[in-house]
Amino acid sequence: MKFHDKGFIFKYKDYTQVQIFNAGVAILDMKIYEDKVCKSTFKCQDIETFNNENLSSTYPKHFLKELFDKEGKEIIHRDNDNGVLIKIIRD
Template identity: 50%
Template sequence: MKTPNLKYYDRGFISIYNNYTQVEILSAGTTILRLKMYKDRICRDTFECQTFSSFNKEFLSSEYKDTFIKELFEKREKKTLFRDEKNRILIKIIRD
């Protein structure tokens, strides 16, 4: 995941539960990013929960639909690549 405000190039886990989806990115065995995405909000372990629209505005692009990031991580495809050159965003998900 590479955006102007988030830069992570490591491996991690995507866990989909009934009430939320969790993305955990690890570096050298240590969690460096944890996102919990609920139906109406997204939470990061380093700040309080916020709406998807405020998360998009701060870290992605306000042009994206609210649940864009949640839907991207919930895709079941082996490889997901999202590239937005205008906003300098690259999100690459490869499932083992």
């Protein structure tokens, strides 16, 4: 998955929602729960399957949720071994 556009991060009691837009059209709408990840383009996947297919099997189970739940203006995760770069810059 590669995205470089504007988006929103919403934090709810049971999940974190990440929406990314390009020219006003949602190109990613993902809900991250404690045990699964749901995207509008596929059915929900358990965390391990999502990590294996999109990040790396070496990533901790709650990596993605903890990353998007972090506070701060700029959050960068760079993993050169697995070719993963996640940059979150808040306005």
